[in-house]
Amino acid sequence: MSAFRNPWLQSAEFKTGRIGPKSIEGQRAVVFFADTVRGPVAVRCLKEPLPDGAKRYLALRAYLADNPVAAITPAEWTEDGINVAEARWPIVTMERVPGPSLLTFVEKNLHEPLRLAQLAADWRALITELSRASIAHGDLQQDNILLADGQHLRLVDLDAIWIPPLAHMPAPAERGHRHFQHPKRTRRGYWGRYMDTFPALVIYVSLLALAADPGLFNEFNNDQNLIFSYKDLAEPGRTALWPRLWASPDLNLRNLVTVLERCCRTTAELAVDLDTLLGTAATGPKLVRSPPWLTPVPAQAPRVVIGRPIERDDAAQRRWKPEPAPQAPPSVVPMPVSPAREPPAPIVPGPRVPVPQPSRVPHPVALAILVVILVLAAALILVVVV
Numbered sequence: 373m374s375a376f377r378n379p380w381l382q383s384a385e386f387k388t389g390r391i392g393p394k395s396i397e398g399q400r401a402v403v404f405f406a407d408t409v410r411g412p413v414a415v416r417c418l419k420e421p422l423p424d425g426a427k428r429y430l431a432l433r434a435y436l437a438d439n440p441v442a443a444i445t446p447a448e449w450t451e452d453g454i455n456v457a458e459a460r461w462p463i464v465t466m467e468r469v470p471g472p473s474l475l476t477f478v479e480k481n482l483h484e485p486l487r488l489a490q491l492a493a494d495w496r497a498l499i500t501e502l503s504r505a506s507i508a509h510g511d512l513q514q515d516n517i518l519l520a521d522g523q524h525l526r527l528v529d530l531d532a533i534w535i536p537p538l539a540h541m542p543a544p545a546e547r548g549h550r551h552f553q554h555p556k557r558t559r560r561g562y563w564g565r566y567m568d569t570f571p572a573l574v575i576y577v578s579l580l581a582l583a584a585d586p587g588l589f590n591e592f593n594n595d596q597n598l599i600f601s602y603k604d605l606a607e608p609g610r611t612a613l614w615p616r617l618w619a620s621p622d623l624n625l626r627n628l629v630t631v632l633e634r635c636c637r638t639t640a641e642l643a644v645d646l647d648t649l650l651g652t653a654a655t656g657p658k659l660v661r662s663p664p665w666l667t668p669v670p671a672q673a674p675r676v677v678i679g680r681p682i683e684r685d686d687a688a689q690r691r692w693k694p695e696p697a698p699q700a701p702p703s704v705v706p707m708p709v710s711p712a713r714e715p716p717a718p719i720v721p722g723p724r725v726p727v728p729q730p731s732r733v734p735h736p737v738a739l740a741i742l743v744v745i746l747v748l749a750a751a752l753i754l755v756v757v758v
């Protein structure tokens with residue numbers, strides 16, 4: 373491996389598999405792993421150019437020195453770092469994170485709801501920390517999030533990162549993973565301070581949903597996502613996943629799902645961080661009134677009529693139009709609840725429905741008969757008296 377320019381990499385011992393060096397190929401890079409004098413490292417060999425890569429990574433290193441975030445290990449860009457077939461390519465080296473990807477971790481812990489719930493809380497805390505440091509990752513997704521030692525969240529793949537000193541630079545080509553990003557970002561691109569808000573919410577909702585119902589994984593995971601896919605995000609409220617989530621007994625989750633559904637309908641530039649979007653309180657996330665397009669949805673338990681489909685009456689649910697029964701009234705939604713997997717929803721009294729009362733206004737024919745009888749009676753009395 374003397375193809376490397378960095379002297380400390382020339383003496384590195386690369387991990388090998390059955391056929392040559394062990395590597396992971398992503399969308400834009402092939403990553404090799406080596407033991408070096410600097411410790412275990414990951415060496416990213418880029419498959420396509422990253423304009424101003426050197427500038428971006430240098431600025432990031434300097435920024436992280438002043439604004440450290442434990443989940444992000446500074447990476448080092450080396451121009452002409454590797455020589456392949458007489459051509460020189462840049463490489464990015466960073467400390468190797470020892471642990472599984474978020475996807476692998478979630479899959480292995482599906483039957484540990486407390487671990488998944490803790491992971492969701494850790495995720496919120498990390499997103500808060502990133503936001504306070506004014507950092508946006510740009511490609512939050514299951515393979516770029518690792519669990520160091522199976523515990524600590526770490527972010528890799530820093531090509532698309534946004535920090536204030538880079539704000540004036542053109543957007544990198546990376547638009548993020550389509551199963552995690554706002555559908556409009558996937559289609560048109562967007563790079564900026566708040567680009568992580570949407571995928572962070574997708575991941576947060578996914579983790580809480582899986583903690584409540586691990587069966588969702590088998591039904592909705594396609595290896596490239598957690599549970600949401602591009603179609604779910606591009607057709608908010610109209611794919612099979614949404615009613616499954618709205619049927620959750622977890623009121624907090626249902627609220628979050630409604631927020632996510634609304635976010636899918638807005639522009640990709642949400643212009644708020646996740647904490648502002650959801651609000652924070654000791655009891656957990658609360659909806660907030662800002663920004664104006666986000667109207668809080670009061671927590672409402674589903675009205676359950678024994679032997680009948682669950683009826684929900686919140687605004688978001690009304691928008692859900694089940695495909696098999698488009699003629700159904702919009703306020704009464706048959707929810708495809710699987711009784712085997714779904715814990716029973718809380719039974720709460722629904723609003724009183726006014727029962728139609730029999731009419732008290734006399735019928736015109738009855739009135740006419742009454743008048744005739746009265747006239748005849750009066751005539752009879754008159755005859756008798758006279």
Ligand SMILES: Nc1ncnc2c1ncn2[C@@H]1O[C@H](COP(=O)(O)OP(=O)(O)O)[C@@H](O)[C@H]1O
Nearest residue numbers: 396398399400401403414467468469515528529
């Ligand atoms: N520092 C690292 N430590 C451990 N694994 C890493 C590291 N960097 C990348 N990887 C692994 O390599 C994969 C591909 O690397 P990544 O930088 O995401 O490439 P791409 O830009 O092609 O997605 C990642 O999903 C992750 O599994």
Ligand SMILES: [Mg+2]
Nearest residue numbers: 398515516529
């Ligand atoms: Mg990646």
